[in-house]
Amino acid sequence: MAAAQLRRSLTASLVRVAVLAALFALLFQCTVHPSSHPAKATATAADAAEAGMRQLLTRQAAAVLHRDRPAFLAAVDPRATGYLTRQRKVFDDLADVPLAAWSYRLVATGAFPLPPAADGTVRTAAQVELRYRLTGFDTQPVSATYYLTFAHRDGRWYVAGDDDGAAAGKHSAVELWDQGPVTVVRGRYSLVLGPGSVTALRRYADEADEAVPQVRHAWPDGWTGKVVVEVPGSLARMAALLGAEPADYRNFAAVTAGEAGGTATFHSDRVIINPEAFAGLSEFGRQTTLTHETTHVATRATTTANTPLWLSEGVADWTAYRTAGRTAREIAAELSTAVAAGRVPAALPADADFHATDAAALSRAYEGGWLACRMVADQWSPARLTDLYRAVAAGGSVDSHLRATLGLTLPAFTARWRAYLQQELA
Template sequence: MPTVTAARPRAAVRSWAAALAVLAVLAGGCSTGSREAPANATETAARQLLGRQAAAVLHHDKAAFLAGIDPRATAFRARQSAMFSNLADVPLAAWSYTVVRTGAFALPDAASADGTRRAAVEVRLGYRLRGYDTEPVVSTAYLTLAEHGGRWYVAADSDGAVSGHRTAVQLWDQGAVQVVRGTHSLVLGLGDRAVLRGYADDADQAVPEVTHAWGTGWPGKVVVEAPATLGQLGALLGADPAGYRDIAAVTTGELGANAAAPADRVIVNPEAFADLSAFGRQVVFTHETTHVATRLATGAGTPLWLSEGIADWVAYRDSGRTAPEIAPELTKDVAAGRVPGALPSDADFAATAARLPQAYEGGWLACRMIADQWSPATLTAFYRAVARGGSLDTRLRAAVGLSLPAFTARWRSYVEGELG
């Protein structure tokens, strides 16, 4: 959320469809993909080469890893050497490559000017963190392979960018990853270790709060990724960093009831996060951790006012702050006679939406109303029921005995009464 005031640090942008948390096709080790017969000799060579690369990463064998990088591609080789070193402390349980297809993009004409055989390969990188991921987290890479001297090498990972085939950027592509372990958290980060320890402490405090509000049935731990700059955050998300300038953190994960999906990632924007008070930081982590906890109960039909509202409800429920303190923008609107006419739409939660603060505040008040006028258990049960399908109107009738229009009217009165 694009406000970094201590009173209401809008911090959570749900990015459930992010490539970081797509379920892997393979389950671990140093496998290079499915067991289907390879389509051609080039694909066979690619699988064998990448199998050796995966094994080298898992065995911390840098010499073996660099043996698979084209010695003629000096700049790329230097970057890959740095990347390997950056991974040294990351607690990997698995690292694997799946060859999706060869001929995945058009190679530049200059790529074959020296007569070397080359292949453009789409690859899925899957990795698991020990103790946190039950399935590999997956991202896509577009690699150029080169064959000379009777041997294949990885020669580049950027040739596909010209045609829109961009290799996903990982944290270890951007610097040496430091690892900080908390009681309920694992922080992978760049930059100041004391800052990373602070993230772990905040996450450790958030986890019990979320469990108290939401219940068990989730892993009860959080993985935090902490780039050192806004630009690095944008690279991780594959997005324009300017759109995240005022957003303190985002949560990535696979939406839906898939218990075998890898752990979600809370990704911190260090620049916006640094502007928050201690209270604001805790709200951010509790909000984001709620998204982690509710992921299994969040479906494609879950409206954002509900998913973001319940995250704010958990984050603020024991804060001791008043409704006007938590919802200052809607308070101004109510004072001016502008009571919202409808629950916030999903479009209202877009990062560039003009009334984004009011959307979050309205969602929070809707969830707070259910918890206050019915019960917290009613709210969490309603949330879970929405993910099982059916219309929102049907689920509201079953949970609180109100149609969607009646619920909206009651919410409008609640907003006016709490903020007026």
């Protein structure tokens, strides 16, 4: 009996130990090991969400290239009625633009503050990069940044807006097709895009076609020998394309995108017209303006942050005016007036002078840069001018490159330029 009771007591004890061990193991699994699982689950959910958004962007990009309107609009949130209406129009307005490539890249999520949706829809604020190329003209893509709202509903993602980030200073880029239907005119060396008629845009194409051979004579290498010109409907729309304020470009008849900055990054250059200022130009002014801007397209590969504006703008004007058949006093009217009054500039134009809001001061800056480059071409040679331009772009001080190319220090070059102004303009 005692032995049996002992066996029963030992058995009960062993059972209790086993039960306690099982409970302890279960408790340990529930309270210790899963500490890393929420993070893994969150990461997995985030990865899945980003994968879904990337797939959506890939489908929408393919729809643009294949001109598939239903597929393009299927990516847009049907509840975002205002955005959906705008996207219908954007797709239609893009119809005639010759696209060689069009793609989106999801850069980041959480790109701007986005309050919860009233209906509980899951939403994500994203930064997205658009890259596209125009057939026959772009060897490198134009890249533009968009701040998009994505919505997840019923197991699928949609794009629900492109302006929710504006309050936080995150403005989506603007392209011509965001402003209305785009008319396309092809020239021999040019592609002109804008909202105007074919007749109106044909004149720009003809002028660009005349500009390209002039530029190729001065800059035969390092560019395609083609130019894309965009003609928006107003100064305000030009500024929107550049991600800038209209006042910044009021005094400019045209600019070359990439020179100007803004929200778009133009690896392939665009000459963008200010139609209000361009309309006031003479035929000579229109032609020299387009030749000037086309020179910026040609010299892009050899223009860097090291290149002072007196040299880059001066070379562009030298190319535009080299066969003009006009005197320096006729072309540099503002600087001529200053020199005649004894106000000879003490120094070459500074970069800030090319951003002057006063039209006369801005003209004097451009005229001074032009005459500096004209002096090099006249007193040395055009080849020496282009050698100087390329050398400066590579880095190092302007003074060192003037010494190596022309045999003059910067002060000596400046003194020679001041004498040249008096000789040509007084």
